[in-house]
Amino acid sequence: PPPAPAPLRVRTYNFTATLPGGFHEEELPRAESPAQRVDRERGALPDTFAGLPTGIVWGPVSPGPQEGGQENGLVAVYAADPGFPPVRVVFAYCRAASLKATFFQVADISQLGGLEEVGRLLLPRDVQQLGAEVRRVKPQTRDTGTVAGVVQTPPKNYYQYQFLVQSGDGERHVTLSAAAAKGQVYVMQVSAPAMQWAEVQAAVDASVATFNLI
Numbered sequence: 001p002p003p004a005p006a007p008l009r010v011r012t013y014n015f016t017a018t019l020p021g022g023f024h025e026e027e028l029p030r031a032e033s034p035a036q037r038v039d040r041e042r043g044a045l046p047d048t049f050a051g052l053p054t055g056i057v058w059g060p061v062s063p064g065p066q067e068g069g070q071e072n073g074l075v076a077v078y079a080a081d082p083g084f085p086p087v088r089v090v091f092a093y094c095r096a097a098s099l100k101a102t103f104f105q106v107a108d109i110s111q112l113g114g115l116e117e118v119g120r121l122l123l124p125r126d127v128q129q130l131g132a133e134v135r136r137v138k139p140q141t142r143d144t145g146t147v148a149g150v151v152q153t154p155p156k157n158y159y160q161y162q163f164l165v166q167s168g169d170g171e172r173h174v175t176l177s178a179a180a181a182k183g184q185v186y187v188m189q190v191s192a193p194a195m196q197w198a199e200v201q202a203a204v205d206a207s208v209a210t211f212n213l214i
Contacts, residue, residue, distance in 0.1 A: 018210040020203045022084040026077045085200050090189045109180040110157045118159050130162040173197040181213045
C-alpha cells in the first residue's frame with residue numbers, strides 16, 4: 001500500500017495545530033465589506049462554515065486594527081483531499097469584547113465565564129449540543145534573559161464543545177475548541193458528516209488536542 005500522507009503542521013503568529021495527513025488549505029472567501037458578518041438567523045453562511053461561532057466576519061483578516069474596523073474573521077480553512085472522509089477544519093478568531101463586555105483585556109477563556117456561559121456566547125442557537133469539557137494546558141517555563149529570570153505563566157484553558165448542526169450537505173458533527181489571549185478568542189473548528197463521525201473521531205480528537213496558543 002502507498003505510504004500514509006504526512007501530518008500537516010499549521011502555525012501562525014498566534015497558535016499552532018497539527019492536522020492528519022490528507023488535508024489541503026483552501027482559499028478563504030472574501031467579505032464584500034468589513035461589516036459583512038455571519039448571520040446565523042438568515043442562514044447566510046456557506047455550508048463549509050456551518051456551526052461557525054457568532055460574530056465571525058466572512059472573510060480573511062489578521063489580528064489587530066484592520067481597514068474599516070474589521071477585527072474578526074477567518075484565519076485559515078482546510079479540507080480533506082479526495083478519497084478521504086469529507087472533514088473540514090476552520091481556524092478563526094474574534095475580539096473577546098465582541099462576545100462580552102469586560103473592563104480588562106481577556107487573557108484566558110475562563111474570564112468570559114464557565115463552559116455553559118461561553119457556549120451560549122459562541123455556539124449558534126440552532127445546534128444540538130452533545131457535550132463540553134475543559135482542556136487545561138500547562139505552559140513551559142520561559143527564561144526571560146533578564147533579572148526576572150525564569151517565569152512560569154498560568155495554565156491556559158481550552159473550552160471544547162461537541163454539537164450537531166444542519167448544513168446543505170446534511171447533518172454534521174462539529175468539534176470546536178476555543179481559547180483566549182491578549183483580548184482575542186481563537187477557535188479551531190473541525191466538522192464531518194454525522195454519519196461518518198465514528199470513522200474520523202479518533203483523528204479529529206487527536207488533532208484538536210494539538211491546538212495551542214503561542
